[in-house]
Amino acid sequence: MEEKKADEKTGKKHLCLVCARPSDTVICHACEDRIRGEVIDKKREAEKGKS
Ligand SMILES: [Zn+2]
Secondary structure, eight states: OHHHHHHHOOOSSEEEEETTEEEESSSSSSHHOOOOOOHHHHHHHHHHHHH
16 A cells, blocks of 8 residues: 555656656666667677777
8 A cells, every 4th residue: 555655656657767757667768779779889889990
C-alpha cells in the first residue's frame, strides 16, 4: 500500500537522465537512440584511426 502512495507522489514515470523529460525508462528512447548512435560513431572513428 505504501508503495502505491509513493508512486502517486513521484509520478509513475521516471524523468530521463539526459533530457529530463518524463519517460518510462531511466533514459528515454530518443536519448537512448542518440547515445547509441554516438557510441557507434566513436567506434567507427576508433577503427578508422587504427587502420
Ligand atoms: Zn531523454
